[in-house]
Amino acid sequence: MLDLFAGCGGLTSGFVASGAFKSVGAVEVDPHAAATYAVNFGEHVYVGDIAGWRWRGGPPIDVVVGGPPCQGFSGLGLRDPHDPRNMLWQEYVRVLQSVRPAFFVLENVPPFLRSGQFALLQDETQPGGRLADFHLEAHVLNAADYGVPQSRRRAVVIGRRRELDELGPPPVLNADPVDLATALAGVPVQASPAELPRRSRTVNDAVVAGSYAMEELHVTRPVSDIWRRRYEAVPSGGNRHDLPHELRLPCWQGDFTGAGDVMGRLHWTKPSVTVRTEFFKPEKGRYLHPEEHRAITHYEAALLQGFPADFRWCGSKASIARQIGNAVPPPLARAIARHLAGRLL
Numbered sequence: 036m037l038d039l040f041a042g043c044g045g046l047t048s049g050f051v052a053s054g055a056f057k058s059v060g061a062v063e064v065d066p067h068a069a070a071t072y073a074v075n076f077g078e079h080v081y082v083g084d085i086a087g088w089r090w091r092g093g094p095p096i097d098v099v100v101g102g103p104p105c106q107g108f109s110g111l112g113l114r115d116p117h118d119p120r121n122m123l124w125q126e127y128v129r130v131l132q133s134v135r136p137a138f139f140v141l142e143n144v145p146p147f148l149r150s151g152q153f154a155l156l157q158d159e160t161q162p163g164g165r166l167a168d169f170h171l172e173a174h175v176l177n178a179a180d181y182g183v184p185q186s187r188r189r190a191v192v193i194g195r196r197r198e199l200d201e202l203g204p205p206p207v208l209n210a211d212p213v214d215l216a217t218a219l220a221g222v223p224v225q226a227s228p229a230e231l232p233r234r235s236r237t238v239n240d241a242v243v244a245g246s247y248a249m250e251e252l253h254v255t256r257p258v259s260d261i262w263r264r265r266y267e268a269v270p271s272g273g274n275r276h277d278l279p280h281e282l283r284l285p286c287w288q289g290d291f292t293g294a295g296d297v298m299g300r301l302h303w304t305k306p307s308v309t310v311r312t313e314f315f316k317p318e319k320g321r322y323l324h325p326e327e328h329r330a331i332t333h334y335e336a337a338l339l340q341g342f343p344a345d346f347r348w349c350g351s352k353a354s355i356a357r358q359i360g361n362a363v364p365p366p367l368a369r370a371i372a373r374h375l376a377g378r379l380l
Contacts, residue, residue: 036051037061037134039101039127043071043358046100047141048342051076051366055376056098067350068358070238074246074347080190082239085126089133096134097379098372101127102142102363113263124156132165138375139197141192142363145175156192169194174204175183181208182366183341184218185307191371194379205374215325216303218338224324226332228257231352238349243351252348252355254332256315265298266317266328274299274321284318296321302333307339312360315352333359341366 038047041061050056059323061080063069064296069082078345081088089205090096103123124141131139147153153173161165171194178187193202232251258266264284269275275287275298301307314336331339333355337346341364348355 036098036100037090037096037130037136038072039099039130040103040123041069041072041080041101042361042363043068043151043348044075044338044366045070045305045342045362046102046140046368047076048346048365048373049363049370050098050100052343052365052369053372054155055375055380056372059093059096060090062101063119065240065354065357067243067354068241068361070241070243070349071347071355071358073238074236074349078239080239082241085123085130086128090130096136097138098375099127099131099134099136099139100142100368101140102361103127107147124152127160128156128165131194134153135168136378137196139169139193139194140371143190143192145188145190148175148192153192153292160194163221164293166194167189168197170197172202172204176204176367178341178364178367179212179306181205181364181370182213183306183339183364184213184215185310185339185341185364185372186212187364187367189367193371193375199378202374202378205370206372212306214304215301215307215339218307220334222338223253224327226253226255226327226329243349244351246347247349247355249334249337249342249344249348252337253335254352255329256352258329263328266323269298269300269323271325272300299323301325310339310360311337312357312362315356336360340364 036050036056036058038061041063047058058076061072061086063080064084066082072080160169160171170193172190175188178185178190231247235244268278268282270277271372274295298317300323303325307319314322315330317323317330324331336359340359340362
């Protein structure tokens with residue numbers, strides 16, 4: 036397999052965990068995410084803009100995976116149709132033309148499937164297009180259906196060679212979603228308001244902070260007295276609407292509708308909401324610990340994404356948070372990998 040726009044390696048983690056695939060190449064522009072990828076899967080990752088990368092040959096490639104940046108389509112952003120990142124799938128297509136895999140997997144946010152860029156991608160599979168040998172199957176999958184303790188809806192586009200039979204979506208693995216209590220069992224409820232240990236190593240010919248074990252990420256940011264009082268005022272399952280008037284931010288004064296997840300507490304008996312890149316800020320979403328007066332830690336967020344216990348991380352706290360929030364949950368990737376492997380063996 037090749038992993039394009041690899042990030043820290045969520046897709047690769049799931050594909051490797053399936054037991055059917057080996058990563059032989061990856062591309063990632065962010066040096067910290069690329070370092071995380073390398074310490075977990077090997078230093079065969081190209082660190083830089085995908086436009087400057089060419090596959091130099093090697094074993095035949097069965098599957099190409101990747102999640103081009105989604106900021107131009109995300110419901111949290113401006114949805115700028117002219118955002119240059121929207122066009123990065125074109126580089127993905129260039130690689131597909133070169134390696135001609137049996138399958139490819141392109142992951143993005145659900146609005147991508149309603150975009151003009153997806154329509155252009157579909158056009159490429161028509162006679163005379165660059166992907167005329169492929170047929171597209173597009174699905175919106177919820178990671179919670181595949182063993183991830185998190186409600187996370189993603190668009191998954193599977194391209195298959197036209198001579199291969201229709202796949203359909205990966206079969207749902209569990210009728211009952213994994214809840215927070217199960218996912219965080221054994222994690223100390225107390226977390227330290229500390230920085231990561233001062234440690235560095237050379238990865239991909241560059242010095243980066245880390246690497247860090249999962250448990251070392253069980254740290255939270257220090258907060259002021261006013262913010263701690265706000266956290267303490269949010270009851271179990273509550274949110275910003277439960278704050279007394281004197282603790283409300285000016286922008287919340289008199290606003291008793293909408294944004295119900297802001298300053299919300301997670302529920303022990305439910306999966307998490309979508310883990311985003313600023314999960315350590317409760318003012319950004321439902322990221323308060325179910326009972327402690329703090330946001331979830333990087334360790335807890337990584338577990339809610341489904342990363343394995345032996346995964347290691349490189350970079351600053353902010354960088355690792357972005358890596359966690361931007362990743363494809365490995366259990367979802369594993370389900371996709373097993374779905375494809377059955378057609379390749």
